[in-house]
Amino acid sequence: MNHLPLIIKREYLTKVKNKSFIxxxxxxxxxxxxxxxxxxxxxxLNNNKTRTISILDESELVTDIFQNGEHxxxxxxxxxxxxxxxxxxxxxxxxxxxxxxxxxxIDALVKHIKFYSKETPSLSVISSLESKLENRLRDVKLQEQxxxxxxxxxxxxxxxxxxxxFIGEKTSKLDSYFKLGFGLAAGYLLFMFIIIYxxxxxxxIIEEKTSRIIEIIISSVKPIQLMLGKIIGTSLAGITQFVIxxxxxxxxxxxxxxxxxxxxxxxxxxxxMLQQAMENPEAAVEIQNAMAAFYNLPIxxxxxxFILFFIGGYLLYSSLYAAIGAAVDNETDTQQFMxxxxxxxxxAVYIGIxxxxxxxxxxxxxxxxxxxxxSPVVMLMRIPFGVPIWQQVLSFLLLVGxxxxxxxxxxxxxxxxxxxxxxxxxxxxLIKWIKY
Amino acid sequence: MxxxxxxxxxxxxxxxFKALNNVSISVPKGSIFGLxxxxxxxxxxxxxxxxxxxMPDSGHxxxxxxxxxxxxxxxxxxxxxxxxxxxSMKVGEQALYLAQLKGLSKAEAKKRLKYWFExxxxxxxxxxxxxxLSKGMAQKIQFVVTVLHEPKLLIFDEPFSxxxxxxxxxxxxxxxxxxxxxxxxxxxxxxxxxxxxxCDHIALIHKSxxxxxxxxxxxxxxxxxxxxxxxxKAADKIALAETxxxxxxxxxxxxxxxxxxxxxxxxxxxxxTSNDLLSYLTSKGxxxxxxxxxxxxxDIFIQAVKNN
Numbered sequence: 221m222n223h224l225p226l227i228i229k230r231e232y233l234t235k236v237k238n239k240s241f242i243x244x245x246x247x248x249x250x251x252x253x254x255x256x257x258x259x260x261x262x263x264x265l266n267n268n269k270t271r272t273i274s275i276l277d278e279s280e281l282v283t284d285i286f287q288n289g290e291h292x293x294x295x296x297x298x299x300x301x302x303x304x305x306x307x308x309x310x311x312x313x314x315x316x317x318x319x320x321x322x323x324x325x326i327d328a329l330v331k332h333i334k335f336y337s338k339e340t341p342s343l344s345v346i347s348s349l350e351s352k353l354e355n356r357l358r359d360v361k362l363q364e365q366x367x368x369x370x371x372x373x374x375x376x377x378x379x380x381x382x383x384x385x386f387i388g389e390k391t392s393k394l395d396s397y398f399k400l401g402f403g404l405a406a407g408y409l410l411f412m413f414i415i416i417y418x419x420x421x422x423x424x425i426i427e428e429k430t431s432r433i434i435e436i437i438i439s440s441v442k443p444i445q446l447m448l449g450k451i452i453g454t455s456l457a458g459i460t461q462f463v464i465x466x467x468x469x470x471x472x473x474x475x476x477x478x479x480x481x482x483x484x485x486x487x488x489x490x491x492x493m494l495q496q497a498m499e500n501p502e503a504a505v506e507i508q509n510a511m512a513a514f515y516n517l518p519i520x521x522x523x524x525x526f527i528l529f530f531i532g533g534y535l536l537y538s539s540l541y542a543a544i545g546a547a548v549d550n551e552t553d554t555q556q557f558m559x560x561x562x563x564x565x566x567x568a569v570y571i572g573i574x575x576x577x578x579x580x581x582x583x584x585x586x587x588x589x590x591x592x593x594x595s596p597v598v599m600l601m602r603i604p605f606g607v608p609i610w611q612q613v614l615s616f617l618l619l620v621g622x623x624x625x626x627x628x629x630x631x632x633x634x635x636x637x638x639x640x641x642x643x644x645x646x647x648x649x650l651i652k653w654i655k656y
Numbered sequence: 657m658x659x660x661x662x663x664x665x666x667x668x669x670x671x672x673f674k675a676l677n678n679v680s681i682s683v684p685k686g687s688i689f690g691l692x693x694x695x696x697x698x699x700x701x702x703x704x705x706x707x708x709x710x711m712p713d714s715g716h717x718x719x720x721x722x723x724x725x726x727x728x729x730x731x732x733x734x735x736x737x738x739x740x741x742x743x744s745m746k747v748g749e750q751a752l753y754l755a756q757l758k759g760l761s762k763a764e765a766k767k768r769l770k771y772w773f774e775x776x777x778x779x780x781x782x783x784x785x786x787x788x789l790s791k792g793m794a795q796k797i798q799f800v801v802t803v804l805h806e807p808k809l810l811i812f813d814e815p816f817s818x819x820x821x822x823x824x825x826x827x828x829x830x831x832x833x834x835x836x837x838x839x840x841x842x843x844x845x846x847x848x849x850x851x852x853x854x855c856d857h858i859a860l861i862h863k864s865x866x867x868x869x870x871x872x873x874x875x876x877x878x879x880x881x882x883x884x885x886x887x888x889k890a891a892d893k894i895a896l897a898e899t900x901x902x903x904x905x906x907x908x909x910x911x912x913x914x915x916x917x918x919x920x921x922x923x924x925x926x927x928x929t930s931n932d933l934l935s936y937l938t939s940k941g942x943x944x945x946x947x948x949x950x951x952x953x954x955d956i957f958i959q960a961v962k963n964n
């Protein structure tokens with residue numbers, strides 16, 4: 221008799237109707253958005269202040285490079301001594317004073333440029349000032365050596381190496397960022413999903429044990445059906461929660477930014493100065509490139525691989541969580557068994573972040589994209605960079621094989637464990653249970 | 657088919673621990689079968705084997721003429737000793753779910769639940785959560801869920817624990833009624849007075865072995881010691897006791913009575929009959945009490961366990 225649908229339905233409904241689940245589902249995105257809004261609002265308040273930087277340029281080489289921006293104003297001081305200038309700036313309580321002395325050579329000059337301020341100035345302000353000065357002084361030096369700056373500018377060439385794989389797929393540097401972004405997002409999502417909902421499965425099994433209903437149920441249902449029903453039901457509840465989070469999150473995001481007039485992605489003065497520092501006339505081209513890069517991703521492959529590896533990886537781990545839940549009596553006893561589960565997951569994420577990015581087809585990445593406990597995360601991170609289909613298929617088959625093995629193993633532990641009350645088993649006992 | 661359930665030579669080991677050692681039982685159709693034994697004897701393991709929760713290492717079980725198969729769970733109702741319900745689920749929903757797991761359709765389950773809830777006067781609990789009910793109330797619901805699908809075989813493990821005397825009596829009457837309606841009951845308990853009251857057959861399991869089984873009356877016959885409890889009115893009780901002791905194996909005893917009499921337990925040897933004793937006693941005085949001592953289930957239990 222197949223009771224699986226009935227069990228899935230009950231597991232799903234009890235999870236979804238649970239008060240704390242509902243509250244979490246609704247409250248989490250609200251809290252997140254409120255936090256983001258508060259932070260954005262506060263930093264906006266902070267950044268609306270216009271910074272005024274006074275310039276005392278005795279060398280008279282750089283005065284004209286300081287153009288007022290939206291959030292940064294420059295106040296050029298003339299014919300005052302350094303001591304007077306310091307007093308003026310201090311009394312005016314402006315941001316600070318940049319002092320450029322007169323020296324014989326530029327090399328001597330750079331050693332004596334100073335910034336005076338009441339408090340330590342922000343790093344971005346200093347680096348933007350530095351880059352402004354560097355550019356100007358380089359030009360001055362070039363002119364001293366008799367080089368025509370216009371000709372130099374004209375001779376500048378922008379090289380953007382077009383990348384193409386042997387089978388003709390065009391790629392670019394930007395592509396790599398997209399691939400990286402997708403890989404990281406997919407890997408991290410899986411990681412979070414396993415931890416959150418794996419724990420939920422474990423708790424619901426422990427609950428069945430502590431409420432002593434388990435024996436009543438398994439006198440009508442096979443333990444493996446109950447276990448699978450729990451895993452699938454909880455996962456569906458998890459997906460529901462995720463989708464609701466996405467929907468509420470995006471609605472709130474729009475509403476909050478519209479109502480409060482806060483652009484959550486707004487430009488800060490820091491960004492503004494940095495952009496000025498690295499003038500980029502090809503912004504429009506970059507956006508086009510970005511679109512192209514996005515369409516260059518192997519989207520069909522990505523989606524299919526994402527679904528398969530996500531399900532496979534999730535089921536693999538959740539069956540282990542189920543086994544742990546069955547083996548223990550209460551949540552505090554789960555600690556010793558959690559470590560071996562969390563370890564490969566964390567390892568997978570680290571390999572993903574540090575190795576796959578560096579060398580997506582290197583030995584380490586390749587090996588770990590085949591080991592079933594790390595393959596879902598690592599393979600998902602590798603696939604955007606183009607993994608041969610046979611590797612994907614082999615890795616997935618290994619994953620499915622291991623999944624069946626862990627389900628068998630978990631079911632054994634589950635079958636024995638759910639009827640064991642009041643003792644905390646050791647690993648040795650767990651191995652023995654498999655033989656029962 | 658005389659027996660509804662037969663277990664043949666069932667053995668089960670947990671690692672080095674032998675939980676059941678070649679245990680065979682036969683449960684006649686329509687009987688109440690007491691499965692007795694000290695704590696840890698293996699009763700629960702045997703019950704779990706019958707429920708297909710635990711697979712035996714060797715031996716097999718036959719239910720109604722067929723080897724036990726997974727679809728048979730519909731024919732068995734099991735009330736385990738370690739029992740509970742989902743705490744945060746509503747009574748009605750929960751009962752419906754458990755009934756559906758036993759193969760009832762939702763509509764049928766609802767109809768029968770209504771009947772039972774009214775019968776046990778718990779109709780207004782339908783929308784309550786288990787955590788709002790007392791332990792005894794939850795036990796009533798567990799009982800209903802166990803019998804709802806009208807199984808041929810009912811297995812009750814300590815069914816009366818947690819009930820007050822009134823409700824225990826109510827449940828006892830329900831069990832007897834189910835038996836009259838054709839169900840066969842396996843009844844596992846430590847409470848010997850309910851064994852006396854309910855069981856027709858018993859099996860005694862001790863240290864993983866079955867040490868005794870059969871009809872309760874047959875077992876009592878087997879365990880009786882041919883001892884009679886007698887009371888004789890006499891002027892000089894001590895002298896009379898002396899006299900009787902010379903002819904029979906007699907010892908002083910006590911029982912409730914309105915008379916002031918000599919109270920004795922007299923054990924007859926194999927070639928003496930009760931009539932011999934009675935006629936001897938009537939010659940000594942007025943016999944006010946004469947009854948054969950029948951061993952109680954409790955005595956049999958203790959004696960059988962001790963002898964093994």
